Amino acid sequence: MKRQVLATLSTAALLATAAGCSSGGPSSAPTGVDAKNVTGTVTVWLMNDAQKSWPELVQQVNDEFAQKYPKVQIKLSYHEWQNKVSELDTAIAAGQAPDVVELGNTETLKYIVNGSLMSLQRGSFDHSDNWIKGLSDTCTYNQTLYCVPYYAGARIGLYNSKMFQDATGSADLPQNEDDLLTALDKVQAKYKGSAGYSSLYLPGPYWYAAMSYVTAYGGSIAKFDSAGTWHGTLHDAKSQQGLQHFVDLVKKYNKSGDYKVNEADQAKVLGHEKAGLIYANGWEQSVATAPITGTPALQDSLRIAAMPGPNGKPLPSFIGGSDLAVTAKSQNSEAAADWVRMFTSSKSEQVLADKDTLPNNLVQLAPLKDKPATSAAANAVQDAWFTPLAPGWGAIEKQNVLVDMLNAVFAGKSVEEATKEADARIDQLINNPG
Template identity: 80%
Template sequence: MKRQVLAAISTAALLATVAGCSSDGKSAAPSTTPDPKNATGTVTVWLMDDAQKSWPELVQQVNDQFAAKYPKVELKLSYHTWANKIAELDAAIKANQAPDVVELGNTETMKYMVNGSLLGLDRTGFDNSDNWIKGLADTCTYNQKLFCVPYYAGARVGVYNAKMFQDATGSADLPQTEDELTAALDKVAQRYKGNPGFSALYLPGPYWYAAMSYVTAYGGSIAKFDSSGNWHGTLHDPKSQQGLQHFVNLVKTYNKSGDLKVNEAKQAGVLGHEKAGLIYANGWELGDAIAPITGTPALKDSLKIVTMPGPNGKPLPSFIGGSDLAVTAKTQNAALATDWVRMFTSTKSEQVLADKDTLPNNLTQLAPLKNKPATAAAANAVQDAWFTPAAPGWGAVEKQNVLVNMLDSIFKGKSVDEATKDADAQIDQLINNPS
């Protein structure tokens, strides 16, 4: 892939008294500058373009803060896309041109923690570190050492068309149990059977995040760490198979799109163009469903976010999504870079995210969002959310699409028993080797 041209924002920034750490995660002596206004140097920061689109005022707030405090330090900040960032980062690391600070999706951190690309950090140097959302903090921790700082969290929820449910069932509320939900979905499917390709529940076949939520609901897992010190696949275990079969049954019953191999990337558009009554999605996908082109603005008052009902009368466990901020191991400006991360994830900064209905990195600031209609479902789901195995080779498992290929094979006719056995064999080959 072509490397993205950095749109550098030259602004003064950062240096502060922080606890430095060596790359093995052990705390080093504090780095102190008697007069921060005389500090010099350049710090490069890579953020995802979400920050540019969704909270540019936060970026500006932090930049202004640094500019006032450390006027002789240059900050070069650039925005990157999820599709290209990993290739760009790998190329930069190989060329010894890695940024000082990089934003990583929480499924991306393991690879870089294991291969030594990230600097160890002192947890006590960051706001709310004793109250970070555990599932997010775990994505920054390897061998009990911290290598990044939680930035924001996310969880999947039900997004549904309340008008459709009202018309079909007599109630605009989504049922709170799965048994009641499937009864309602049957009525929605019947009401809109004249709409070609309409899915009462649009659940894509290769949607492994959803599939693993059902696996988790039954007490199963993707992989486990055993007493011999190795990870091994556990999708063939009875509980995992039970959850996977439950997911498969829902897909086959309610997905009427005509192609069960299409993934969830454009599911918001399916809902937004009134080809679905309900999707299991990130909360932000509601915005796509009511946006011009990707959706229908007129549906603004009809589409609602709720907790997704799961098996056994409980909410469906959600994958914990989100982002982390890391300092790269070979930075020449560790104290500067660490201080930038500290300020960007401060209580003040996290409040900007919370005010925009984005889940902050800590339980204290998360609490008010549990009672806010726009955020309640995700905020309540995030504390008990599941995450991918914290194994050295998990990146390779994802890169080789082991779970997606397993699901595709099932919808092509392979049995769950055979498909999970094959998937576990592939996982066993990959998961213990640093990717």
């Protein structure tokens, strides 16, 4: 896969940048110290997903840790995605970084390059030979591991089967894009009397979706060249073709009246029956069927399926997910790494799998490929795309380069002009560590 090649090349690109600072601290190799005599604290930062979705797993691991390290106190806090990076940067600068931190897989490279994460022994973690590559690659630099895959995610089609049944005579989502567009036209006509109804609700700034269409046409955000640098490739013909396809879909089917609204509340739009289909994470189904954010009565109507893409193939999905890392200046690094081992063990990953969350490895992922609730996402993982594994990617995402490009297009700028401007900004940022 192209994504795998880029991952290898990006390692070479980072060698000069991170030489001398990549380890950031001692290895987490067990020292043979009796765990029952270890004292101190282990501070853990998890995202609030764990608190909301699998609190019993957190309790299970903390209980297991307490049995092994009875004199070590766990200080656990939960964080919001929109604030975590700034909070972590502030803590690191102040010398108050947590011992263990959850990182989104697009966030890891920045902290690896700037020396903020400790190296880990890959073989000491369960299923390390079978980790999902899209997660494992984001934890690995110069053949050294700096974090441990936690769970994966892939976007799929989440749709109201009753609406499709009523409009087309079939409750199944078509798996060919031409057939899907025909069905969407019928659904749109059926519900045209509902103000703001979108048979396909595809938000304009939804760059994960836009780049899925770019990938489907053989394009990319950026590439690593023979001169040893990354450069933006959104203005390339194939990338422009995919982006134009996305723009055309948004303009035809998004009837919300505002192309600047992002995808944050798309599950609510579906849940309030103002959409027939969204391109979503699997967990968004629960948002669409919850009180207030959605409609509980839709529980039996909402279904998950692979999202059809161009050229008769499923739409390539972005592989999302989380990793767990031990920070470089942890004062209790061995115990911290042990907590990560417990939290990502086969036993722990099975808790996630049982909740229809994609585990970090292919062995425990396999049964989910045949399970209706998870098959679309589980089967998408191995052919998924990922953001460039380049030192400046974090800055590109933070500065909303792709979002600004999409907003410019929907404000009237041509795809050709907007992609050239985006590539110019990418070229300024992508080779520079944050």
